[in-house]
Amino acid sequence: MSGWWKNAVGYQIYPRSFRDANHDGIGDLQGIIEKLPYLQSLGVDFIWLNPVYASPNVDNGYDISDYQDIHPDFGTMADFEELLAKAHASGIKIIMDLVVNHTSDQHPWFLEAKKGKDNPYRDYYLWADATETKMPNDWKSFFGGSTWTYAGSSQAYFHVFAPEQPDLNWKNPKVREEIYRMIRWWLDLGIDGFRLDAISHIQKEPWDFNITDNPWAPFMNVAGIEVYMKELKEIFDDYPIMTVGEASGVSSKKAAHWTKEDGYLNMIFELEHNVREGQQGAERLNLLGFKKVLSRWQKDLGANGWNALYVENHDNPRIASILGDESPKSAKAIATMYMLLKGTPFIYQGQEIGMTNFAFQSMEQIDAQDSHKLYRILLESGSSPEEALRKVTHWTRDHSRTPLQWEGGMYGGFSSLLPWMAVNDNTAHLNIAEQEKDEQSVLNHYKQLIGLRKSQSFFSEGTFELILKNHPQVFAYLRKTDTKQVLVLANLSRKSCQIDLPTRVSNKKWCLLLANSDQPAIEKRILMQPYDAWVFEEVTAAAG
Numbered sequence: 001m002s003g004w005w006k007n008a009v010g011y012q013i014y015p016r017s018f019r020d021a022n023h024d025g026i027g028d029l030q031g032i033i034e035k036l037p038y039l040q041s042l043g044v045d046f047i048w049l050n051p052v053y054a055s056p057n058v059d060n061g062y063d064i065s066d067y068q069d070i071h072p073d074f075g076t077m078a079d080f081e082e083l084l085a086k087a088h089a090s091g092i093k094i095i096m097d098l099v100v101n102h103t104s105d106q107h108p109w110f111l112e113a114k115k116g117k118d119n120p121y122r123d124y125y126l127w128a129d130a131t132e133t134k135m136p137n138d139w140k141s142f143f144g145g146s147t148w149t150y151a152g153s154s155q156a157y158f159h160v161f162a163p164e165q166p167d168l169n170w171k172n173p174k175v176r177e178e179i180y181r182m183i184r185w186w187l188d189l190g191i192d193g194f195r196l197d198a199i200s201h202i203q204k205e206p207w208d209f210n211i212t213d214n215p216w217a218p219f220m221n222v223a224g225i226e227v228y229m230k231e232l233k234e235i236f237d238d239y240p241i242m243t244v245g246e247a248s249g250v251s252s253k254k255a256a257h258w259t260k261e262d263g264y265l266n267m268i269f270e271l272e273h274n275v276r277e278g279q280q281g282a283e284r285l286n287l288l289g290f291k292k293v294l295s296r297w298q299k300d301l302g303a304n305g306w307n308a309l310y311v312e313n314h315d316n317p318r319i320a321s322i323l324g325d326e327s328p329k330s331a332k333a334i335a336t337m338y339m340l341l342k343g344t345p346f347i348y349q350g351q352e353i354g355m356t357n358f359a360f361q362s363m364e365q366i367d368a369q370d371s372h373k374l375y376r377i378l379l380e381s382g383s384s385p386e387e388a389l390r391k392v393t394h395w396t397r398d399h400s401r402t403p404l405q406w407e408g409g410m411y412g413g414f415s416s417l418l419p420w421m422a423v424n425d426n427t428a429h430l431n432i433a434e435q436e437k438d439e440q441s442v443l444n445h446y447k448q449l450i451g452l453r454k455s456q457s458f459f460s461e462g463t464f465e466l467i468l469k470n471h472p473q474v475f476a477y478l479r480k481t482d483t484k485q486v487l488v489l490a491n492l493s494r495k496s497c498q499i500d501l502p503t504r505v506s507n508k509k510w511c512l513l514l515a516n517s518d519q520p521a522i523e524k525r526i527l528m529q530p531y532d533a534w535v536f537e538e539v540t541a542a543a544g
């Protein structure tokens, strides 16, 4: 069935931190198999697995040394096939991370390429003349420092992420052929799609390109990328799969072209809505900015194209801490607000119970490359160690990588051995087992939202209209088809406030679908308490 993903809800699994079945402190594929019944009870239709391939783990699996093998930490290829079969038997599809902007520097291709200019694999990567002290240009990498690393033979190689993640040369047809063969190999195995990592970076500007304002411009959705995207699409079209690209730099205007009916991909993750405000080390998500970006994407992809909806992933802090106030009520409000937008919602592991940020005490507790780099930069620029720690850990992506909190006991029921990353102490009261028993829990609120979305195609079909556009606290919108209308109101702040609904809304009759608090009757003027969130449906004559 093509288009199945329009009515689907996805769940992102960060395998290292999901569930450790063999008790070595690291999550694994058998752990996912063990928890399939949980995912089924949640009601999700597919899971996206962060990379489980062979990797030296400089960037936790995003540095791949063998695309067609499983990292021994996670299990074997046989474990993967068992997971795929059992997930399918449970009605759950599996999409895999596809990391093809770069490989690991330990990938056999790179080990060959770095041997010298005449090596047949040299052109699999990007090289330019340099000396140990003079790089081909001054471009900066996403992880800090130069995009170039000198490797002898009077040349440096190019990397938009860590030096251990050399970028592949997509201009080389041989590289594309190898990648395409690998993609088909996975699809022929029966997986249900891909999340394409950093895909908007595969094309680069010429090395003498002049950077004006945006430091990432030389490798963000650069012209010429359409050739590669079309080739990828031709492969994807042969399978009944879903594809979601991580495509930062593709604007909401251009995204329609990427995700329309015959676009390159089914949907993309935009990275724009992560609008921060406040001092470094104490920032919060800026609600008005967040709301404006999300509603612009809703509007620009209204008629053509499709959105991927998310508020958390493995690269960002926990939403309950940076937008919510860590209360269950705020977690529910955020869920209500984003899960009823138009698009395919993704839930990141732990988000469904309102997991919170971790109080990091030292840099030793931090694994993320980019955080260590930033820490060094801050120290060099004069910050004290305490200050640098605070600044780095406030927004580190490791907040989302602490083990999933299954139970209240030792190591949160994730493992019986000291986990690779610390478990949050609040697992004592914030965990899945507790929330399964509590009807009012965040978990049960998520189940209701998933049920609501899936019980009808309305939420994938209806139009989106933002109301109370400039209200700094409340995210409010209407979803509409010819026969039905739904109103979503969410106060996403710690303060109560008053809203004045447009008359065309307040003069209709509404009944409640879902709420996280006592809801009022709909009137022109309504008082909202902190993190109140309500969903109403219009009562029409036809419905009685």
Ligand code: TEU
Residues within 6 Å of the ligand: 059, 062, 063, 099, 142, 161, 197, 198, 246, 248, 271, 314, 315
């Ligand atoms: O993240 C990539 C990523 O965040 C950039 O592509 C982004 O465009 C840029 O930072 C914009 O500011 C992915 C993974 O999600 C991440 O975990 C990996 O570390 C990274 O790719 C490298 O593979």
Ligand code: CA
Residues within 6 Å of the ligand: 020, 021, 022, 023, 024, 025, 026, 027, 028, 073
């Ligand atoms: Ca394990």
